[in-house]
Amino acid sequence: MGWKSILLRPFANRIAESIKQWSTVALVKQEHWRKSLVKSAEGTLFGQNHGFSSIQTYEDFKRQIPIVDYEDIKDFIDQVKSGKHDILWPGKPAYLAKTSGTTSGVKYIPLTKDSLPNHFGTAKNAIFNYAARSGNFDFFNGKIIFLSGSPALEDVNGIKVGRLSGIVNHQVPAWLRKNQVPSYKTNCLEDWEEKLEAIVLETVKEDMRLISGIPPWVQMYYERLIAKTGKETVLEIFPNYSVFGYGGVNFEPYRKSLESLVGAKIDSVETYPASE
Numbered sequence: 209m210g211w212k213s214i215l216l217r218p219f220a221n222r223i224a225e226s227i228k229q230w231s232t233v234a235l236v237k238q239e240h241w242r243k244s245l246v247k248s249a250e251g252t253l254f255g256q257n258h259g260f261s262s263i264q265t266y267e268d269f270k271r272q273i274p275i276v277d278y279e280d281i282k283d284f285i286d287q288v289k290s291g292k293h294d295i296l297w298p299g300k301p302a303y304l305a306k307t308s309g310t311t312s313g314v315k316y317i318p319l320t321k322d323s324l325p326n327h328f329g330t331a332k333n334a335i336f337n338y339a340a341r342s343g344n345f346d347f348f349n350g351k352i353i354f355l356s357g358s359p360a361l362e363d364v365n366g367i368k369v370g371r372l373s374g375i376v377n378h379q380v381p382a383w384l385r386k387n388q389v390p391s392y393k394t395n396c397l398e399d400w401e402e403k404l405e406a407i408v409l410e411t412v413k414e415d416m417r418l419i420s421g422i423p424p425w426v427q428m429y430y431e432r433l434i435a436k437t438g439k440e441t442v443l444e445i446f447p448n449y450s451v452f453g454y455g456g457v458n459f460e461p462y463r464k465s466l467e468s469l470v471g472a473k474i475d476s477v478e479t480y481p482a483s484e
Contacts, residue, residue, distance in 0.1 A: 212383075213345035216336070223333050224340035242269060248322075252294045254284055278315050285316050291365030297322070304364065305372040319375065327372065328379035331479040335418075335453065338477045347417035347451050352387045354380075354453075355407070355421030355429060360396045389414060408432045416446040420453030423462035430469040441471025455479040 230237055246269065250260035258272050278285075287295045289304065301318035308314050319327065339345050356373030368375070377395065380388060390410040397403035412433060419426060430442050439445050452466075452474055459478065467473050 212348040216339070216348055217345055220336040220340040220345070223336040227333065227337050239266070242266065249297055252296060252298060253287070254281075254296045285318070288318055289316060289364060289367070291367070301367055303361070303375050304367050304369045305375060306369055307372065316369070317372075319372075324379060328376050331376075331453075331455075334477050334479050335451075338451070338475070342475060344450060344475065346448070348387070350387070350415040350417030350448055351389050351411070352384070352418040353389050353407070353411060353416060353420065355419075355425045356395065358396045358398060359392065389416075404428060404432055408436050412436060412445065414446075415448055417448050418451045418453060419446075419449065422456035423454055423459055423466060424457065426452070426454065427462055427466055427469065430466065434469065442469055443471040450474055452476040453479065 246255075246260050246263050249255040252260075255261075260272075263269050263272060281296075284295050288301060291300070293300055296318055297320050299320070301320045302324060303319040305317040305319055306314060307317060339348075354373070354377065356377055357371035359370070359374040359377040361368040361370040361374065361378075363369070374395075390407045394403065394406040394410055397406060407429065419429070421429070433442060433445055434440070437445055443449060449470070452470075454476060455478055459476070
């Protein structure tokens with residue numbers, strides 16, 4: 209057992225116990241956070257326009273903050289992008305996550321210093337919770353990959369802008385970054401085919417133990433690894449590979465093909481890395 213797994217075990221156990229405790233009072237916690245968030249944002253432009261200061265109950269909340277689409281709040285987002293303060297949340301966001309979907313074209317989702325822990329912190333907690341409950345800490349002693357978008361960011365009126373997966377790369381702690389592949393230079397490649405080939409070359413001889421990413425990207429990575437090495441399964445290439453982390457899309461349509469490429473069913477941990 210490596211030193212990292214020894215040092216991280218009590219930390220993981222504390223996280224697992226904390227998750228267990230607050231999951232028993234989830235509704236109480238939700239009500240607490242609703243009140244806290246509304247109170248924090250009542251002085252913002254959005255909060256003033258929607259009467260946050262008069263919201264007392266959940267029914268008030270539903271009535272005064274109707275469900276809307278991106279176009280309905282685009283004016284607020286544009287003001288945030290222009291550098292204005294206190295529009296949707298106090299101050300200015302730390303980042304704008306650039307995302308595209310089936311509607312509204314390119315969208316910009318503000319990420320604040322208060323919301324960032326929900327993007328990296330909860331994924332970290334899910335991994336630690338898994339380790340504590342399964343007893344598998346060995347993957348901390350090998351290499352880890354997060355298949356993601358480019359971490360290169362642009363500056364828009366003092367706000368860093370980029371893809372969520374790239375932004376999250378900047379939140380990885382130093383102790384874990386030493387285990388992380390690929391290199392920053394490779395991660396910044398924009399062309400996916402070029403990037404995938406570079407990732408395979410950088411990782412094929414490493415002791416990969418945790419692989420994570422959206423299932424279609426991971427499937428392409430597996431297929432390229434097998435084609436490059438001539439092996440039949442991923443486990444022949446990475447015999448210590450034991451944890452698959454995923455999110456972003458439904459895993460079920462990919463499960464059979466991914467498990468076939470790996471050569472066995474291994475433990476998986478699902479997260480929900482949505483910028484929205």
